[in-house]
Amino acid sequence: MDLQKQTAPAAATELRASDADRDRIADILRDALAEGRLTADEHAERVEGVLAAKTVGELEVFIRDLPAAHARRAPHVPVPARPALEATPLDPDDNVVAVFSSAVRKGRWRAGRRIHAYAVFGSVEIDLSEALFEYQQVVIRAISLFGSVEVRVPENVSLRGAGGGVLGSFEVDHLDAAEPQAPVVHVDGWAVLGSIEARPKRGRLVADILDRVQRHLDKGAKGLRKHSDR
Template identity: 30%
Template sequence: MTSPQRSASTRVGEDDRESAVSRVREAYAEQRIAHEEMDDRLDRVLAATTYGELAVALDGLPAEDPGTTATIAAAGGRITRRGAWQVPRTLTVESAFGRVRLDLSRAVITYPVVDIELRLGTGNASITVPRDAIVEVEGLTTGWKDLRYRPRQPSRPDAPRIRFSGAVGYGRLRIRHAWR
């Protein structure tokens, strides 16, 4: 966390704090730390004012893998992902105007938990998840239309868990499970 340009006494920026929060949450999602330890570490990360304090809060956690986070963004037009595409651990989808279509039914999901943050302005979004996926939508807010999602029972205990968060402005969001 610290580098030659960032001494232990240098004040922490918001981007570094958000990155530290993501590392703690990822360690919890990978079952490397218990819930109580996650709460304690998050409290210390959010209270840290210097890089030295932040390093202490993250001590013992695995280093962040830069390949586990991706952003798909478009100011206007369509965003489409389908077929056998690699799903990162954390995916952010940003669209000001336009339609979003994510098909995860044939995607390569290598992580037990995938976090998808939606930052959508105007336009409809359709997301297809694997048939046996466990979907969590508690962190998601919709502005104009309600979310259309009907949960189903996972068919296997090691089914991927997909957690949605973020906000959808004007448009309909539809999340459905694949038929096969």
């Protein structure tokens, strides 16, 4: 019986991590950066590790020295379920696909938390220079097969990349924003006999970073107050 209790947690840490698991850890790291517990370099290094992590156990390593990791172990207090009509669905992933064709996403559009780009004998262009950022962490997962994926971001966001090429090219110009609350765009993917490229677009800036973050915090606080009043 004791052996089962000891091995159960280990088995849980070996579970494959989902995108939702990675988003949860990324949110904790973002809060730690805002509180001054992590430097900008430490935050960037850990977020890159989170994107590359394969299991739940690998994710936990990046927050084990943060208070949020210990708070999550507190006894769970059941909360009454919200009515189905008030439930807020998760934002769906945004897919940009080009098969023997071209696909372009540009102008004033809302960038979701995750964007999937697939170029198969075609070209995909994702231009975030005028996009509305509703999340601080935006992940673009790109696959290029005999095609090209081109990503452009404003100059005052952070840009990260993790991927490679097989007889192809994967090029991401890493960029560090001066503002800690600025959006962070992660480009993750593989180019097979194709190309993936991510660079800042000169002269383009996200002008409402602080206002956007404050509105997000106010909205979250309002939701918590509304929930506690029930």
